[in-house]
Amino acid sequence: MTQAFIDVLAGQRQAVPPIWMMRQAGRYLPEYRELRAKAGGFLDLCFTPDYAVEVTLQPIRRFNFDAAIIFSDILVIPYALGRSVRFEAGEGPRLDPLDTPEKIATLAAKADFTKLEPVFEALRRVRAELDSRIALIGFCGAPWTVATYMVAGQGTPDQAPARMMAYRHPDAFAKIIDILVENSIHYLVGQLRAGANALQIFDTWAGVLPPREFLRWSVEPTRRIVEGVRKAVPDAKIIGFPRGAAGLLPDYVATTGVNAVSIDWTAEPAMIRERVQSKVAVQGNLDPLALIAGGAALDRAVDDVLANYGKGRLIFNLGHGIQPETPIAHVEQMVRRVRDYKG
């Protein structure tokens, strides 16, 4: 079994970069919206293997991407830790906030992984159904990003509640992080054993932290997760996505030991080539709005990604998740253009 996606992570540049999209199983697909309407709540979709398998495979059938990513959510770990997690239509996630050191002291240390058995089951079934040349990606949220939701109880413009907790009560905040590190290791190893060929750690909110806090709350916990996963699965392939880390990306790469980083669309190409892509593979970084815009603007934006990073190890992706209003024809246009690349 050879997978172009895994080959890039393992060190071999591909002439035509492998391609997939963050949030590729999502609302821009009519077949997803149809299933979602039947499934009930968002967590029912994640935790019913019949649904999760189908939704994971939908974008592969349409676009023949080089990787599938298991349909799930970064908040399944707090859910397995016994926290209340709800997804209300059009509102994003809602959790019971851990907004005082006293509440944090009550957080369970160990997740109930039987609650996540449906995710492992879905991984096994997707891996069995998927063409062997297509990689299957498992994932979790980075502790910092998951903690921002656990503290605030929801997403906020710059996750100020968690940043404030980390400034005012660093020991209490460290307790959340430590619990997330340990349980994320267990969860990621379980995903590899269930059939995932690679892992991605999403740190969506890394970019709101000053350097000292970034190193402590984003980089160091991620390093511990990578180390812990590799203790169980020595050749585990891991992609980090510290969104917005910008100039701190080289530090993130040097310290965490990831095989690749996903970069957002504002990255500075010369720095990324010299200080990041020289060491690990790069995944990214089309502006999701260019994909909505389509036409000549989309072609130019695709060409910029290929020109900036195509001479090195590249996995073509967006700089963030695809948005619901994206026309499917534009995704097709992007895939054609990437696969026509004469690198």
Place this chain on the structure above:
Amino acid sequence: MTQAFIDVLAGQRQAVPPIWMMRQAGRYLPEYRELRAKAGGFLDLCFTPDYAVEVTLQPIRRFNFDAAIIFSDILVIPYALGRSVRFEAGEGPRLDPLDTPEKIATLAAKADFTKLEPVFEALRRVRAELDSRIALIGFCGAPWTVATYMVAGQGTPDQAPARMMAYRHPDAFAKIIDILVENSIHYLVGQLRAGANALQIFDTWAGVLPPREFLRWSVEPTRRIVEGVRKAVPDAKIIGFPRGAAGLLPDYVATTGVNAVSIDWTAEPAMIRERVQSKVAVQGNLDPLALIAGGAALDRAVDDVLANYGKGRLIFNLGHGIQPETPIAHVEQMVRRVRDYKG
């Protein structure tokens, strides 16, 4: 008249860095809230010299900052261009959106500067009242940032409407930018002639753009403004604040010709020192949340800024505007610590 603030911009590092705060005339001050309650709307506050002068001077009286910034708003240019601009309590600005090329075609080319005469009058009066050692800063919004509000009609999480307009209708979008460039030059020169000692160009939304768009919509218009202002006032001192520009800051500095850049709290110190502070002065970059947190976290954050940038040309400031819930005692703590710095 010697001003430490201007000396830093002109090339001379100061042993104790001059200090002021973005949004220092604002809601964290009880004397501001009191006047605001009397003044009626936000624009009434900006356009009534008695009020604008008083509000501009309030933080100077309390903290003896090294610079005052005229109390105004970046949306006074669209207002003078005849656009409807409203500030509703707790909601941020509302404009009539320029959301089609057809609407953009109707935009006036020239602002009515008699509408901005109260700003010039306030500058003259502040300059007359201010201690000669304290600098007075005039400002405008960068064309990109002002245009994002003009297109969307309001602030949005990542200013997608303007980004989409720029992708789909670059010629129409360029028309807004060109009009803003010309009128910003005129407005900034007017502020210098009314008594401003330096200028700041706020590009709050620079950080949402990919490199190609950043160069076209943020850097190039700012370069034209700097050039245009210096044609009238050759030694004009200008600070740029392309918030979130991160790895693209060196390009911004090299191209625009600004004397200093304001940096946000996520900047990577080594890169900033080597590629930015080696060429221009740096202003920043305390996390406004550290100022709310206070205590040891605030001391450590202040020390980090001084350690990172204090050996070069530094104007101490926040990485973004001060937030309304900031305790005044914490501002005093910060000012003391900066002025005790033994650089």
